[in-house]
Amino acid sequence: MARxxxxxxxxxxxxLMQLWHNFKQPPVVVIGFGCFLFLIVLAILSSLxxxxxxxxxxxxxxxxPPAWSNDGNVSFLLGTDNLGRDMLSRLIHGTSLxxxxxxxxxxxxxxxxxxxxxxxxxxxxxxxxxxxxxxxVILSIPSLLLAIVIVAILxxxxxxxxxxxxxxxxxxFVHITRNAVKxxxxxxxxxxxxxxxxxSFRILRYSVFPNIIEKLISQATLxxxxxxxxxxxxxxxxxxxxxxxxxxGAMLANGIxxxxxxxxxxxxxxxxxxxxxxxxxxxxxxxxHALKVRKEN
Amino acid sequence: MFIFTLRRFNLFFxxxxxxxxxxxxxxxxxxxxxxxxxxxxxxxxxxxxxxxxNEYQHQAGFIxxxxxxxxxxxxxxxxxxxxxxxPVATEIFNRLPATIELTSVALLVAMFVGIPxxxxxxxxxxxxxDNIILxxxxxxxxxxxFWLGILAILVFSIQLGWLPSAGQIxxxxxxxxxTGLQLxxxxxxxxxxxxxxxxxxxxxxxxxVIVVAxxxxxxxxxxxxTAMLEVLETHYIKAAKAKGLTFWQIxxxxxxxxxxxxxxxxxxxxxxxxxxxxxxxEVIFSWPGIGRWLIESIYQRDYTAIQGGLIVLSTFxxxxxxxxxxxxxxxxxxxxxxxxxx
Numbered sequence: 236m237a238r239x240x241x242x243x244x245x246x247x248x249x250x251l252m253q254l255w256h257n258f259k260q261p262p263v264v265v266i267g268f269g270c271f272l273f274l275i276v277l278a279i280l281s282s283l284x285x286x287x288x289x290x291x292x293x294x295x296x297x298x299x300p301p302a303w304s305n306d307g308n309v310s311f312l313l314g315t316d317n318l319g320r321d322m323l324s325r326l327i328h329g330t331s332l333x334x335x336x337x338x339x340x341x342x343x344x345x346x347x348x349x350x351x352x353x354x355x356x357x358x359x360x361x362x363x364x365x366x367x368x369x370x371x372v373i374l375s376i377p378s379l380l381l382a383i384v385i386v387a388i389l390x391x392x393x394x395x396x397x398x399x400x401x402x403x404x405x406x407x408f409v410h411i412t413r414n415a416v417k418x419x420x421x422x423x424x425x426x427x428x429x430x431x432x433x434x435s436f437r438i439l440r441y442s443v444f445p446n447i448i449e450k451l452i453s454q455a456t457l458x459x460x461x462x463x464x465x466x467x468x469x470x471x472x473x474x475x476x477x478x479x480x481x482x483x484g485a486m487l488a489n490g491i492x493x494x495x496x497x498x499x500x501x502x503x504x505x506x507x508x509x510x511x512x513x514x515x516x517x518x519x520x521x522x523x524h525a526l527k528v529r530k531e532n
Numbered sequence: 533m534f535i536f537t538l539r540r541f542n543l544f545f546x547x548x549x550x551x552x553x554x555x556x557x558x559x560x561x562x563x564x565x566x567x568x569x570x571x572x573x574x575x576x577x578x579x580x581x582x583x584x585x586n587e588y589q590h591q592a593g594f595i596x597x598x599x600x601x602x603x604x605x606x607x608x609x610x611x612x613x614x615x616x617x618x619p620v621a622t623e624i625f626n627r628l629p630a631t632i633e634l635t636s637v638a639l640l641v642a643m644f645v646g647i648p649x650x651x652x653x654x655x656x657x658x659x660x661x662d663n664i665i666l667x668x669x670x671x672x673x674x675x676x677x678f679w680l681g682i683l684a685i686l687v688f689s690i691q692l693g694w695l696p697s698a699g700q701i702x703x704x705x706x707x708x709x710x711t712g713l714q715l716x717x718x719x720x721x722x723x724x725x726x727x728x729x730x731x732x733x734x735x736x737x738x739x740x741v742i743v744v745a746x747x748x749x750x751x752x753x754x755x756x757x758t759a760m761l762e763v764l765e766t767h768y769i770k771a772a773k774a775k776g777l778t779f780w781q782i783x784x785x786x787x788x789x790x791x792x793x794x795x796x797x798x799x800x801x802x803x804x805x806x807x808x809x810x811x812x813x814e815v816i817f818s819w820p821g822i823g824r825w826l827i828e829s830i831y832q833r834d835y836t837a838i839q840g841g842l843i844v845l846s847t848f849x850x851x852x853x854x855x856x857x858x859x860x861x862x863x864x865x866x867x868x869x870x871x872x873x874x
Binding site for chain 2: 379383460505
């Protein structure tokens with residue numbers, strides 16, 4: 236839409252607005268973003284829109300195939316599992332567990348990581364070098380192994396796995412915040428506000444953070460796809476969500492014995508995980524593309 | 533080169549220091565008695581515990597205790613597994629070779645498949661092949677590995693019956709344990725059925741390797757694509773073009789080598805990720821490796837095993853990191869001695 240120039244002063248979009256403008260250019264990214272929003276809506280409204288409760292047993296309809304097969308029943312659109320629980324309801328409830336919790340996990344580790352990262356960017360010398368080496372060590376331990384160790388300390392269960400994944404994800408946020416803050420601190424506009432008498436925290440809050448937020452968001456999408464896969468993997472291994480919970484990984488593990496007679500109990504949760512990870516990755520991909528375009532201009 | 537080596541060993545030393553501190557502090561963090569967690573002696577009598585406490589200097593300060601623990605590690609003593617009552621070190625060294633075999637073959641497969649495809653995509657940048665490859669890569673690193681493993685077993689082992697679905701080798705073959713690496717042991721053995729055994733072991737290896745290698749291969753594809761695109765923008769490629777070399781000559785003689793070096797640098801970082809995937813895959817394919825053993829240790833609350841497994845697996849990853857760093861330095865003079873550049 237053309238904008239009439241009534242006012243003399245020019246309007247500069249914030250870094251976040253510029254990011255959004257570049258972000259929405261490729262159509263495939265917009266589709267991914269649409270799927271991402273759809274999953275968020277499902278996660279929030281899951282208990283309102285599902286036809287059945289996720290743990291309600293329909294003992295007359297055990298292992299019903301999806302509605303499009305000849306033996307299917309349209310009141311159970313995606314079939315039922317071995318205890319007669321409606322797959323569709325379980326999958327939608329699973330969205331709020333696997334997908335919804337992954338967002339909370341990423342936000343928590345983002346906040347903790349950014350605080351530690353900006354503090355460490357402001358410190359110098361031995362302390363900072365020790366932290367750097369420590370992070371490198373943590374980053375090179377396989378994430379699942381670290382999660383297993385933390386689960387061993389805290390005990391199995393969904394809540395404890397979430398803590399474990401938060402802790403596993405923190406180092407990468409510390410790393411990226413630290414590098415980004417250090418990079419910004421060498422720039423002239425930071426020097427300008429320092430000459431104006433701003434202290435380090437004020438510079439961080441008003442000058443540096445608005446300029447690095449898009450890097451953090453792009454890292455957050457990467458972390459989120461890892462978080463979804465980790466929550467599901469721990470659920471699959473029986474260390475995360477307990478079996479009756481409709482968590483996608485736990486559902487998959489539950490269906491594995493029946494794979495040959497009821498393949499949909501394994502196909503569907505797997506496809507749900509794949510769908511949500513692809514949607515997240517597409518959003519992340521679009522974000523990184525937008526950042527690149529902005530850097531080139 | 534000497535300084536490069538020194539720096540790497542310095543890093544390795546520091547890393548091991550932190551790792552042992554981490555693992556030592558785990559014995560305090562795990563539920564239960566610290567001394568029992570450290571030694572794994574769950575059925576010890578009070579007298580035996582007193583002997584152990586003396587041996588690990590349990591009454592002394594934390595620092596003495598830590599050094600004592602490290603000296604035990606150096607003697608190969610990681611305590612006893614709480615579940616099987618065998619020494620953890622023996623348990624690990626029976627299983628580690630299977631994991632080394634799976635992960636190293638998968639890493640090689642991922643590199644040899646992923647990197648050329650990535651170069652191919654970069655050469656056809658923003659054309660149909662590039663888009664298709666990017667799309668496949670996106671699915672490749674989004675797919676949950678446990679689901680992929682189950683689907684692979686269903687399709688290739690159950691429905692088509694092409695490949696075996698579990699274990700490392702058919703139980704019919706008896707292979708002497710020499711190096712622990714199955715394929716090498718078979719070649720070393722003088723059994724009359726050597727070649728049948730070799731083929732059987734390879735058939736067992738194919739499915740798990742493909743499942744483990746898929747996600748890292750797609751990451752290598754993207755790394756290789758980015759590296760190649762960067763190299764094609766450089767001035768020496770322009771100079772080569774100006775000399776009148778054909779496009780494919782430029783690709784083979786100049787671009788590919790320089791892009792390959794850039795990819796090699798990042799291979800080490802992907803290895804930790806690959807080991808994570810391998811741990812889950814070992815569970816699905818009943819592969820007798822350290823990942824499956826560690827996950828079973830959790831079910832059995834075998835804290836000594838988790839401690840030992842953490843140290844050995846992480847050390848393995850660091851060693852691979854360092855090997856890859858050396859390969860990178862060997863291929864790239866710039867990394868070895870800064871004076872070659874600039």
